[in-house]
Amino acid sequence: MSVRSRAAPDVRMAPRPKRDWGDEAKRLWYKFSLNKASVIGLCIVLFVLVLAVFQPWLAPYPHHVGAVVDFANANRPPCKEYWMGTDTVGRDIMSRIFYAYRGAFTLGLGVLLATVPLGSILGLVAGYWKERWFSTVIMRVTDVFLALPPMILALCVCAIMRPTLFNSMMAMCVAWWPWYTRLTYGMATSLRNEMYVKSAELLGASKSHIIFKELLPNCYGSILTKMTLDMGWVILTGATLSFVGLGEQPPTPALGNMVSEGAKYLPAQWWISIFPALAIMVIVLGFNLMGDGIKDMLSGEA
Amino acid sequence: MVLRWLQRIGVYFLVLLGLSILVFVIARVIPGDPARQALGPRVSEETVQALREKLNLDKPLFTQYVLWFKGAIRLDLGDSLLTRRPVIEDVRRYLPATLEIVLLSAVFMAAGGILFGIVATKYTGKWQDALIRVLSYLGIVSPPFVWAVLFMLLFGYIIPVLPTTGRIAQSVAAPTRMITGMYTVDYLLTGNLAGWWDAFKHLLLPSIALMLGGMAQAARLTRSNMVENSMKDYIQAQQAYGVPEKKLLYKYLLKPSLIPTISILALDIAAVFGNAFLVENLFNYPGLSRYGLSAMLNKDINAISGVVMVFGLIFILVNILSDMVVAWLDPRVRLMGGADV
Amino acid sequence: MSVAADSFVVQIKDLHVEYKTYAGMVKVLNGVNFHVDAGEKVAIVGETGCGKTTTVKSILRILPRNSRIPKGEVLFKGENVLKMTPAQVRILRGSGVSMIFQDPTMSLNPVFTIGEQMMEVIRNSGSPGAEKREVQQELAVMALRETAMPDPERIMLSYPFQLSGGMRQRVCIAMSLSTPRDMVIADEPTTNLDVTIQDQVLKLLKERVESKHSSLILITHSLGVARETSDRIYVMYAGNMVETAPTKELFGEQLHPYTQALMRCIPRLSGGGVAEGIPGRIPNYLTPPEGCRFAPRCPHAMERCRSEKPEFIACGNGHMVACFLYDEKGGC
Numbered sequence: 004m005s006v007r008s009r010a011a012p013d014v015r016m017a018p019r020p021k022r023d024w025g026d027e028a029k030r031l032w033y034k035f036s037l038n039k040a041s042v043i044g045l046c047i048v049l050f051v052l053v054l055a056v057f058q059p060w061l062a063p064y065p066h067h068v069g070a071v072v073d074f075a076n077a078n079r080p081p082c083k084e085y086w087m088g089t090d091t092v093g094r095d096i097m098s099r100i101f102y103a104y105r106g107a108f109t110l111g112l113g114v115l116l117a118t119v120p121l122g123s124i125l126g127l128v129a130g131y132w133k134e135r136w137f138s139t140v141i142m143r144v145t146d147v148f149l150a151l152p153p154m155i156l157a158l159c160v161c162a163i164m165r166p167t168l169f170n171s172m173m174a175m176c177v178a179w180w181p182w183y184t185r186l187t188y189g190m191a192t193s194l195r196n197e198m199y200v201k202s203a204e205l206l207g208a209s210k211s212h213i214i215f216k217e218l219l220p221n222c223y224g225s226i227l228t229k230m231t232l233d234m235g236w237v238i239l240t241g242a243t244l245s246f247v248g249l250g251e252q253p254p255t256p257a258l259g260n261m262v263s264e265g266a267k268y269l270p271a272q273w274w275i276s277i278f279p280a281l282a283i284m285v286i287v288l289g290f291n292l293m294g295d296g297i298k299d300m301l302s303g304e305a
Numbered sequence: 306m307v308l309r310w311l312q313r314i315g316v317y318f319l320v321l322l323g324l325s326i327l328v329f330v331i332a333r334v335i336p337g338d339p340a341r342q343a344l345g346p347r348v349s350e351e352t353v354q355a356l357r358e359k360l361n362l363d364k365p366l367f368t369q370y371v372l373w374f375k376g377a378i379r380l381d382l383g384d385s386l387l388t389r390r391p392v393i394e395d396v397r398r399y400l401p402a403t404l405e406i407v408l409l410s411a412v413f414m415a416a417g418g419i420l421f422g423i424v425a426t427k428y429t430g431k432w433q434d435a436l437i438r439v440l441s442y443l444g445i446v447s448p449p450f451v452w453a454v455l456f457m458l459l460f461g462y463i464i465p466v467l468p469t470t471g472r473i474a475q476s477v478a479a480p481t482r483m484i485t486g487m488y489t490v491d492y493l494l495t496g497n498l499a500g501w502w503d504a505f506k507h508l509l510l511p512s513i514a515l516m517l518g519g520m521a522q523a524a525r526l527t528r529s530n531m532v533e534n535s536m537k538d539y540i541q542a543q544q545a546y547g548v549p550e551k552k553l554l555y556k557y558l559l560k561p562s563l564i565p566t567i568s569i570l571a572l573d574i575a576a577v578f579g580n581a582f583l584v585e586n587l588f589n590y591p592g593l594s595r596y597g598l599s600a601m602l603n604k605d606i607n608a609i610s611g612v613v614m615v616f617g618l619i620f621i622l623v624n625i626l627s628d629m630v631v632a633w634l635d636p637r638v639r640l641m642g643g644a645d646v
Numbered sequence: 647m648s649v650a651a652d653s654f655v656v657q658i659k660d661l662h663v664e665y666k667t668y669a670g671m672v673k674v675l676n677g678v679n680f681h682v683d684a685g686e687k688v689a690i691v692g693e694t695g696c697g698k699t700t701t702v703k704s705i706l707r708i709l710p711r712n713s714r715i716p717k718g719e720v721l722f723k724g725e726n727v728l729k730m731t732p733a734q735v736r737i738l739r740g741s742g743v744s745m746i747f748q749d750p751t752m753s754l755n756p757v758f759t760i761g762e763q764m765m766e767v768i769r770n771s772g773s774p775g776a777e778k779r780e781v782q783q784e785l786a787v788m789a790l791r792e793t794a795m796p797d798p799e800r801i802m803l804s805y806p807f808q809l810s811g812g813m814r815q816r817v818c819i820a821m822s823l824s825t826p827r828d829m830v831i832a833d834e835p836t837t838n839l840d841v842t843i844q845d846q847v848l849k850l851l852k853e854r855v856e857s858k859h860s861s862l863i864l865i866t867h868s869l870g871v872a873r874e875t876s877d878r879i880y881v882m883y884a885g886n887m888v889e890t891a892p893t894k895e896l897f898g899e900q901l902h903p904y905t906q907a908l909m910r911c912i913p914r915l916s917g918g919g920v921a922e923g924i925p926g927r928i929p930n931y932l933t934p935p936e937g938c939r940f941a942p943r944c945p946h947a948m949e950r951c952r953s954e955k956p957e958f959i960a961c962g963n964g965h966m967v968a969c970f971l972y973d974e975k976g977g978c
Contacts, residue, residue: 146316147323150617154579159331159613162601239448246450247583247598259450266454266587270462277458280451287446429711536710538752543763545706546821547739547770557766561757635757636805 034300041296047289055104062098070254078272088274090265096274099256100282106168106257107286110241111234113172114179122183123226127214129184130191142188145181153178157240161249168257171241171250179237186229190222224301231297235290242283258283313628317621324617325377325610329370332606338362339386339606360607377614383607387600392611395596400615401486402472403581403592409508410516411574417520419566422527427554429532437524444521449580452514453587460510468507470589477503511588515580519573526569530562564635571627575620654721655829655861656705656743657681661718663700663709672931674700676885676939677718679958682829687855687862689872689893691908692882693928698865701882702831704728706743707735723828740770744822745831746851749838750814754806761786761802764821771825789824790817793850812843816850823854829861836871848875869912873897878964881905884929884939887958891965901967903944938970946971 036042059065063085073093081088087096125145129138148156153175160174194200200217208217238258244250245259253260258279265276340356354363360383361369376383382392425437461469468474472488477500480491489508492501534540535558543557581594593612600608632639663675674697682688690698703709704720707727720727722738730738747753755763764786768776775781783802790798793816806814815835822830832851836844852875855862866872872879872893879896881889881904889902900906907924926943929935935942941951948970956968 143316143319143323146320147327150320150324150620151613152575152579152616152620154576154582155613155616158579158582158598158601159328159609162609163331163334163604235446239446243448243450243580243583246448247586248602262451262454266457269454269458273458276454280447280454283448283451284443284446288442291442291446538747538749539755541708542745542747542753542818543755543766545708545739545743545745546767547736547741548766549736549770552766557755557758561755564757636759637756637807640805640808 031300035296038296038299040292041299044289044292044294044296047285048293051104051286051289052108054101055108058098058101058105062095062101064095064098065102067094067098068102068254068256080272081274087278088272090275091268091272096261096278099261100258100279103251103256103258103261103279103282104286106251106255107238107241110168110172110175111237114175114237114241115230115233117172117176118180119183119226119230122180123187123219123222124214125180126184126187126189127191127218127222130188131195131210131214131218133192133195141184145184145188148178148181149185151178154240154243157244158247158249161244166249166252168251171244174244174249175237175240178240179233182233183226183229186225187222190225191218194218194221228294228298228301231290232294235287235294238290239283239287314625317625321614321617321621325374325614326370328610328613328617329373330366332610333366333369339604373610382611382614385600385605385608385611387603387605387608392607395608396593396611396615397486399591399593399596402488402590403578403585403594405487405489406508406512406515406581406585406590406592407574407577409512410519410577411570413512414516414519414523414573414577415570417516418523418570419527419563421520421524422531422566423554423559425524425528426531426535426558434528437528441521441525444517445525447518449514449518450583450587452517453511453584456510456514457587467510468503469510472507472591473500473503474507507590511581511584511590514584515577519570519576522573523566523570527562527566530565531558534558534562560634564631567627567630567634571623574623578616578619653683654681655684655686655723656863657719657721658701658704659719659721661701661704661720662716663697663704663718664714664716665710666712666714670932671714673934674885674931675704675718676934677955678882678885678887680880680887682861682863684828685859685861687852687864687875687877688880689864689866689876689878690880690882691866691869691872693867695928696882697885698882699833702745702833702863702865705831706739706745708745736770737772741772741825741827743829743831744827746815746818746822746833746835748834750811750818750835751806751838753818754814756806758805759802760804760806760809760817764789764802764817764824767821768824773825776825785824786820789820792823792854793817793820795820811839812847815839815847819847819851819854823858823860826858827860829863830855831863831865833865834867835864837867851875869908881908884934885931886939886955886968888940888969889965889967890958892963895963895965899965901961901965901972902940902969903946903971904940938968 035045054061058068071092071094073089075093076085076089077091077093079085079089079093085095085097087100089095090099125141129141132138151159156178157171157174160177161171164170164174195218200213203213203217241250242257242259242262245257246263248260248263250259251257253264261279262276262283265272265274265279268275338353338357340353340360340362344353344356357363361372364372373383380393382396384390385392385395388395421437421441425434428434457469460467473479480488480497480500481495482491484491484494488504489501492498492504540553540558543553548557578594581592582598584590585592585595586598593615596608597612597616599605600612658678658680661675661678661680662673665672665674678697678701680701690701692698700709700713704715705722705727707730709715715728718728722742725734727735727738754760761783765779765782768782768785770776773785776785786802787798790801795801795813795816801809801813801817806817809817818835822832830851835851836847839847848871851862851864862876864872864875866875876893878890878892880887881896881902883904889896889900889905891901896905900909904924911923924943929939929942935952936955937953938944938947938951938956941947944951950970954970956970956973958966958968959973960966961972
């Protein structure tokens with residue numbers, strides 16, 4: 004599970020060499036770009052991000068995100084004016100998808116930015132002081148949260164609150180942090196025996212120095228990889244929640260509620276649900292391909 | 306050995322206890338009044354107050370928990386506010402249906418995932434490998450509800466060869482005797498093959514929708530482990546000793562490569578329970594997940610706590626099972642209590 | 647050289663091997679010539695990455711998937727290994743040649759018992775009665791006993807992780823000679839062991855090979871190990887065999903400038919100071935120098951060395967060298 008530093012044992016004692024960041028970035032980009040699939044993933048993510056951010060300018064009917072009705076153009080199949088067709092009240096599906104992507108990114112970033120720092124640091128602390136009582140407490144609490152599939156936990160929390168985007172974000176935070184705690188806990192327990200940590204201890208480094216300057220930087224790679232993959236999962240889970248009606252409420256479009264609304268009109272108006280479903284797959288695919296690329300980039304030799 | 310297993314099971318019991326607190330807290334911080342919500346606005350305040358007292362909602366949170374916990378050990382999870390039946394009775398009624406779907410998913414997931422992983426390894430770099438990789442990505446990135454919607458479109462309207470709703474067709478009688486509550490098993494036990502076939506067909510679409518993601522993940526993991534291990538010295542050494550290719554692949558390479566797959570499969574099976582909430586709902590399949598979802602949407606607190614505890618318990622059982630399979634496969638875990646290579 | 651070609655157990659002729667990598671084709675072997683007599687113990691000495699392991703893996707046809715052999719022959723008892731049918735390859739691997747890998751912690755399957763793995767090896771050897779379990783069991787226990795392992799029956803039931811590194815390497819030696827073999831290949835068998843048991847394992851290997859009348863190829867980067875174990879030494883540099891001679895002869899006189907430099911690298915107890923290194927670096931295999939690959943580092947390099955590849959020339963006493971210095975003088 005844990006990705007350990009691959010440094011040869013004899014260089015661990017040596018002072019960390021000054022890194023040339025420009026050079027480092029170039030090397031990493033080269034390794035990332037070796038895998039064509041991951042470059043495609045990056046392009047998908049950037050493309051979708053641009054669509055989401057510039058929705059008001061890029062979408063053909065940007066105002067269709069609200070409670071707009073245009074019965075003259077209702078239920079139009081995909082055509083020249085409406086590339087992905089229109090829904091039962093005549094709103095452009097494509098414009099709504101662009102807007103829904105905004106929610107998806109907000110959700111993904113929000114959940115990860117809230118849970119990753121907290122979860123990781125808890126894990127590092129628990130792993131570094133493995134023998135202390137608070138480590139046991141942290142890890143047992145983590146186990147409790149991990150004893151339920153994230154989906155059930157998120158559903159549970161979400162169900163008791165008013166269904167909004169923000170509340171579904173909160174619900175997912177409850178379900179998400181323990182995974183990072185477990186990840187960094189595992190890494191910290193093995194890293195704390197490394198020579199460079201031992202030597203920092205002997206030199207009298209402060210505990211916060213050891214946690215943040217010695218242990219944490221070695222976890223960046225694994226955390227980053229997991230974060231990229233998790234962006235996909237968070238968006239997917241969020242879509243699932245909004246599919247059952249726990250999330251952004253209509254008329255505001257979200258990827259999940261668009262699918263569930265459209266599912267009522269299958270098979271005649273298939274485009275109302277199929278395009279949002281594809282939209283979910285595209286963005287999750289993007290993050291998955293990218294995550295795999297980052298994993299390859301940060302592991303492996305040379 | 307025995308001591309280590311007992312210790313592990315002890316930890317799981319602690320987890321279960323913690324989970325009960327967590328679930329209890331989540332279920333009781335619901336804003337609004339569950340008693341009023343259950344009875345509707347027209348009922349008099351006295352009746353609502355009586356229900357509150359019956360549900361112990363008038364007592365402090367801690368007392369409520371103790372009372373609930375005392376009941377739970379006697380398998381008394383309280384009454385559902387929605388169905389007005391004891392929750393445990395509802396669990397008994399609906400759980401077998403969900404287990405049926407999840408078990409079938411798990412079998413498909415494990416068998417398919419490992420099989421595709423082996424095929425991809427055998428043809429590394431060839432078109433079979435590429436095809437499996439593309440299909441895996443497709444499986445991983447599509448949530449089960451998308452598959453469910455697609456299946457309903459496909460099998461409900463375009464090629465109606467498989468049923469998309471319910472547990473059995475209306476023309477088919479339920480099993481004459483309820484033994485396990487799982488229709489497919491009960492039909493077999495009562496010797497009703499036509500009934501079995503019908504019930505099995507009803508299971509297919511929901512369980513396939515549920516398992517595709519997990520299967521894809523298992524296939525990818527199996528492949529990557531097998532390819533990584535095939536470059537290890539011990540496989541090269543065994544190859545150099547003339548071990549036949551087939552035996553090398555299916556025995557000596559597969560066994561060490563399966564260990565990580567088993568742990569992932571356990572997580573994926575748990576995820577199936579989570580996603581079953583939506584898929585059962587879509588396929589109108591009367592299982593515990595659909596029951597749980599309606600409980601959540603209606604803030605039926607006893608039912609929520611009950612269903613979630615049942616799933617937590619099942620999840621822990623799945624974990625113990627996967628620990629046992631890993632220990633059986635991996636002598637390092639079996640004999641030392643941890644893999645460190 | 648007047649030895650008849652068919653008395654060789656293994657003969658490699660002008661072998662070229664390339665690996666396909668992201669950066670391009672890496673030309674690892676550049677026309678290797680090599681042979682081993684029946685019952686002979688040969689050491690291949692060279693720096694890390696010079697192609698020693700690639701050379702011996704080609705004998706068993708276990709080169710990685712990304713490899714290509716554009717040119718050359720590998721003969722096992724006169725038969726071209728590279729053109730063998732799968733059935734012939736199985737016989738070659740089952741009873742012809744066996745290989746001991748460098749890292750004993752990695753070369754035994756972690757999830758099968760030693761017994762299961764040894765019996766699998768015997769099953770595929772094609773020895774009389776090898777398809778019977780009792781025979782496999784008996785031969786495996788005997789092989790373990792011959793390597794002076796205490797309590798072989800218990801070892802048979804153990805998993806690799808329950809044994810120390812030295813023990814595991816003994817198991818590998820026992821495995822490689824559990825049935826008669828024409829040749830054993832040992833790829834740096836002691837590099838990953840504690841210094842204290844390196845010598846024991848080496849002696850055991852030598853003793854076992856001699857008592858079974860097998861040939862041995864020992865790969866090592868240590869001239870000391872080669873001197874103790876082998877009858878004859880090949881010196882390898884950057885994908886070429888540059889010199890070969892009987893062990894005593896080679897330690898008496900080195901002809902190739904690389905061998906001379908290598909000898910000077912051995913730290914000595916007598917004599918002054920730290921051992922020398924060899925100036926310069928191993929060439930880039932993507933764009934190796936034309937002609938002699940040692941030329942860029944060679945103090946005696948001439949015009950001709952940079953354009954033409956030197957071939958082995960015989961200098962008597964079984965001494966052969968691939969260097970134009972000797973050709974020019976018309977002998978050695």
